[in-house]
Amino acid sequence: MSELARESSTRRSARSAEPAPRASARGATFLGTPPFPTAAKAALADTQLRRNLAHATGTIRGKRAAVVAEVDNWEELRLAGAALKDRTLRHLDTYLTQLETALTKAGATVHWAGDAAEANRIVVDIARAHDTDEVVKVKSMATVEIGLNEALADAGITAWETDLAELIVQLGDDLPSHILVPAIHRNRSEVREIFLREMGRAGKPAPADLTDEPARLAAAAREHLREKFLRAKVAVSGANFAVAETGTLAVVESEGNGRMCLTLPEVLISVVGIEKLVPTWEDLDVFLQLLPRSSTGERMNPYTSMWTGVTPGDGPQEVHVVLLDNGRTDVLADEVGRQALRCIRCSACLNVCPVYERTGGHSYGSVYPGPIGAILTPMLRGVGHDEQVDSLPYASSLCGACFEVCPVRIDIPEVLVHLRSQVVDAHRGRPSLQGAAMKAASWMFGRSARTAAAEKLSGLGSRVLDRTVRRRAPGGRRALGSLPWPVSAWSDARDTPVPPPESFRAWWSRTDGGRR
Amino acid sequence: MNARDAILARVRTALRDVPRDETPADVEVPRLTAPVVPDPVGLFAERVADYKATVVRCTPAELPDRLAEALDGVGRLLVPTDLPPDLHPAGPELVADTHLPVTALDALDGVLTTARLGIAETGTIVLDHGPGQGRRAATLVPDLHVCVVRTDQVVGGVSDAVAALDPHRPQTWISGPSATSDIELDRVEGVHGPRTLHVLLVG
Structure with missing residues (x-):
């Protein structure tokens, strides 16, 4: 184990008795995060966090709106982006083998990884073969998802995050809370x-x-990382796009840390989710317009690097590409949820989400937070096994802002509702309060005599309550306050109206439908 | 079954609902209407400058003077071995990039290159690292990048650029100096790439 890998792991264990959250075995979630409602409650109480988030998301929303308004055919681009991704996904086997052939022809080595453990083993083995105890890394969601840094540390190899935000997270021994x-x-x-x-x-x-001052902080990161860039032998990246036809990979970034990692080391390993493919080189046209404007709210990001295998005399002379499944084929199998694989990780949906803005990314306990995470994580992990994962499809008000801004038109609310029904189905058969109440209601409504008796009882209760209850709901109707458990779960956050003194059916028969 | 075959089998199982006779072309992709850019060169200059890069327009005759101004104070300048000789500036000591180690690149004050093309709509310079453009590390490690772009190299939009470029060449698309929005989503210039980008637009 390198000195720093060891130091980092002892530092973790020294700081708290509990182990620091790690990506779980299947990836995609951070172990130890409570279900969303519990985590959100704690996050909402953190006023500093809410100030930071409101400021940052407000800034980026304004920038995005301005650069999107500049593009006359934005809707056309969104439709094309969605259609191109659908074309890729519906014929993914064809495109994957095409990519493999093109990459191999261009001098790259292609690896396939079914899950996180396989992917990590491939990367660790390549790094070991080059006898290095450190790698430099370009920001990559896929490698966070598979817990690559932890796997490398276990093998005695330190992974240096070089993106400024990832560096802040890594140095602070913290978890990421936003995709971008x-x-x-x-x-x-x-x-x-x-x-x-x-x-x-x-x-x-x-x-x-x-x-x-942000400029001074950026300069400090430049100074700190430069020696690491200049000496690194092995780099690890993800890819924003992989062109099946040509084997070209693209990395979109701002700081130049990506270029450093993709250009200076001798060996480059790119971990690429199988949904990152686009069919042809020309198709990048659409995505290179959609992504920067949706993501950082710029006409174009400062740097985009594209490379096709090995270029003799320029850049890494040993190029590896790890094609990663890790649950993506499960998402692909879900005909409603499949559209989530169109995602190009721009994070526009996070920035417009009223829930994300108030609760922050950590509440989702997931590598992919926000609206896209609320659908992607449950599909990658599967529902019905983990309370935390099952809570994610409910972390939304279904307002639809995420769909409005999504550059590849993922109907996130549709998938959320679909997943909620899957969660309910997964828990069917277990006794629940709601189930018992519904059973009672169906017994009562099943016979008109029972219904009439219940109405009479409710009217009687109403006359008593009307005299005693002082509380009024908006609109002036009398309302009950907090009710005893178990009904308190409902009544603590809602006004329960006092039942009417007379039921509609009773009123109808008494007045002959209002004629008497 | 190895991982490759297992993944491909899972993909095929997942796509059971896709009709067997469907081809990729059956998934229709709407055609884009190409935006019309009336004055690409003017727009390019304006949009490059928006990223806080310096943009100077000049005629070929004025180029040597403008180059000298851009390189004022530069001691040792990296130049690709195949940079056209008429672009060799007077003043700085020229260091040809004969596969110098990266630590040597780090000790230089700047780099001078040409470009493959410029994109007006986004203010982007594209290098495909062909003649005069240097290898990828050359325009990355030194802190100043002076780039000569001819006006006839400027195209209107991203589509025009993609259509003109060869995917088999490595490419670097550059839109302004290195920057970050990672602290409070506020853009600040100057992280790992060249902190100063100076574009000479000739023609």
């Missing part, structure tokens, strides 16, 4: 503190006079 900006929950002064405290332990320390 994993440290969105941190403000500038928190970042300054983390840099001052932790940089020296991982390499070149931050300058002692570091301020919280």
